[in-house]
Amino acid sequence: MQTTITQTFQSHFSTVPLLAFAPGRINLIGEHTDYQEGFVFPAAVEQGIWVAIQKNGLTVCRLYSLDFDQEFSFELDAFSPKKGHWATYVMGMVALLQQAGYQITGFDMVIGGNIPVGSGLSSSAALSVAIGTSISGLFGFQVPKKSIALYGQKSEHLFAGVKCGIMDQYASAFGVKGKALLLDCRSNSHEEVPAEFGEYSLILVNSKVKHSLADTAYNKRREACEESVRILAKHYPGIKTLRDIPLEDLEKVENLLPAELYPKAKHLITEIARVHLAGKALKSGELQTFGTLLKASHASLSKDYEVSCEELDFLAETSWKIDGVLGSRMMGGGFGGCTLNLVKTSEIAIFEKKIEAAYLEKFGIIPDFIPVKIGSGSSILEEISLAD
Numbered sequence: 001m002q003t004t005i006t007q008t009f010q011s012h013f014s015t016v017p018l019l020a021f022a023p024g025r026i027n028l029i030g031e032h033t034d035y036q037e038g039f040v041f042p043a044a045v046e047q048g049i050w051v052a053i054q055k056n057g058l059t060v061c062r063l064y065s066l067d068f069d070q071e072f073s074f075e076l077d078a079f080s081p082k083k084g085h086w087a088t089y090v091m092g093m094v095a096l097l098q099q100a101g102y103q104i105t106g107f108d109m110v111i112g113g114n115i116p117v118g119s120g121l122s123s124s125a126a127l128s129v130a131i132g133t134s135i136s137g138l139f140g141f142q143v144p145k146k147s148i149a150l151y152g153q154k155s156e157h158l159f160a161g162v163k164c165g166i167m168d169q170y171a172s173a174f175g176v177k178g179k180a181l182l183l184d185c186r187s188n189s190h191e192e193v194p195a196e197f198g199e200y201s202l203i204l205v206n207s208k209v210k211h212s213l214a215d216t217a218y219n220k221r222r223e224a225c226e227e228s229v230r231i232l233a234k235h236y237p238g239i240k241t242l243r244d245i246p247l248e249d250l251e252k253v254e255n256l257l258p259a260e261l262y263p264k265a266k267h268l269i270t271e272i273a274r275v276h277l278a279g280k281a282l283k284s285g286e287l288q289t290f291g292t293l294l295k296a297s298h299a300s301l302s303k304d305y306e307v308s309c310e311e312l313d314f315l316a317e318t319s320w321k322i323d324g325v326l327g328s329r330m331m332g333g334g335f336g337g338c339t340l341n342l343v344k345t346s347e348i349a350i351f352e353k354k355i356e357a358a359y360l361e362k363f364g365i366i367p368d369f370i371p372v373k374i375g376s377g378s379s380i381l382e383e384i385s386l387a388d
């Protein structure tokens, strides 16, 4: 991939680029808690986005996307990011860096990646982080990783219309090979936990569906949480988010909230507790417990938070019944994408066969299986000169 991007850059622009990389992410547990300042447990994957970049001495930015086989250019002093176009991610990051006072001059850029589209591995977060890393590297800005992650999140809010949390961009920036990040989304700081699963392995099953209501539903869930906080604040002075409500108070919360809000708040409060338990379980090698928490997370996301769908429920519930599976749950924003499965390594071939047959019979779709390897976060890669 690295060589393809560099070669493409050289044939388009005839200069030697700087190369940046940012990975996609998985999330072990802690779904839909980041935007309530909760805890999440993501890790970077090896798949990601590569960005080749070089100054062009102009006032224009000239872009080429390998995946879309499309060119795009914009003037640095007059551009308007529009929702739904890949170049918006570049313009979004440029706009936010400019606003922060960084002086960007014209550049050429080639973008390419190997994250399966729509899989829920957060290709858009990887894209923003890779772009931010490449621009920072090219101009010597040394923008801190945390700022790049925050600009990526803001760009998503402003230009893609999704009011996402910080998890995806943070994991893409800070990922460490072989480690999961126990991330506190209030302080935006993390603890690295070795992702050691012994004779078990993580494998994603891509449902290959993406239901269109996803973005609207995502924003609505976020609003529901904020509404619950407004109501609960009358009884819990000083709370900022649902993170501040103790698990022991669930019953009290049920009495205080309207019937339609309570299950959503319950998901948040119980899921944050599950992240802590999962962190403990992983650290002490209690994989059965870890797997049970994955199942509970899925049930909560599906029944209480209502961000699953028929296909994801089917994949998770079918997995639970297969020998050698410790846990399975939907991963990411929901309404499609992948399930995350913890499966005995020696049973993976049988697992895949069973899931494929069942899913094909029920939905007429052959799912994809993506083994997870936990990789490193964003970085500038060595400059490669193809002339050498």
Ligand code: GLA
Pocket (backbone or CB within 6 Å): 030, 031, 032, 033, 034, 035, 122, 164, 165, 166, 167, 168, 332, 333, 334
């Ligand atoms: C998406 C968002 C994240 C997070 C997850 C759900 O991936 O980008 O911020 O909220 O959904 O956990």
